[in-house]
Amino acid sequence: MAQADFEIETWMRAGLAGDRRAYSACLSALAPRMRAMARTDLPGSLAHLVEDVVQEALLAIHLKRGSWDPTRPLLPWVRVIVRRKAIDVMRARPKGGHEPIEDHHDLHGVAVDPLEGLLLEQALARLPDRDASLVRDHALGGAEPEALARKFGLSPGALRVALHRALSRLAEAARKDEEWKPKT
Incomplete structure (x- = not known):
């Protein structure tokens, strides 16, 4: 286990024991990793939803923190939560999807006929x-x-x-x- 992973797990254990600073440090250290996880879980067309997934996952971790088994690694548990939140976010999106207007270079302004009227x-x-x-x-x-x-x-x-x-x-x-x- 990498040193950073060990540190994050130590902070989580201390957080579960009531240490607010350690818990805050744990969530702060998890957030960038969760962003990377969310980027791999979401298709490129939904990359703009990464932060939504991270926020939902952080909330789920906070609410379900008591369900983590401290004898097991933390990151696989977090990984499952992020993946499920990414799926939830994708399901909540309209089927048409998101198409940034910047991707459509062929759009032109509506031509106005100066003699109209x-x-x-x-x-x-x-x-x-x-x-x-x-x-x-x-x-x-x-x-x-x-x-x-x-x-x-x-x-x-x-x-x-x-x-x-x-x-x-x-x-x-x-x-x-x-x-x-x-x-x-």
């Missing part, structure tokens, strides 16, 4: 100012009907009628644009 604005320009403003605020801006009614000084019923008429005029303007387009 131009036809709509051209159609709105053909409407009376109030109708265009009603359509912009309600359909494009998402304004609530109560706020629109207050803004335009209309009752809820009058607002519905005004919106309906504005949308009808907009549809008519769009139809006229289609009629004037040259056939190709």
Whole structure:
């Protein structure tokens, strides 16, 4: 048995006897070894979960420390706990897995058409100012009907009628644009 292993086991025995400093030293010395164990237990795509496994394993060791047989080696007992916690963490993950965005170099920003909305604005320009403003605020801006009614000084019923008429005029303007387009 390596000197470090012997020291860790000695600290664990002293910790079980009530020595808090020795117990703390034992857990501190175990943590890096547990990280290495977790790295071997987890697939590369889940390497970001190593610390989760270590934390879960440290908690399990603390809660189950009384079940360790001091006449037997400590590290195989710890190894089993780490392996089981790695399995638990893998089972808790969604089946789709984790794919870091850094791994996808082929992703591009969404292309924005600078002319998008131009036809709509051209159609709105053909409407009376109030109708265009009603359509912009309600359909494009998402304004609530109560706020629109207050803004335009209309009752809820009058607002519905005004919106309906504005949308009808907009549809008519769009139809006229289609009629004037040259056939190709």
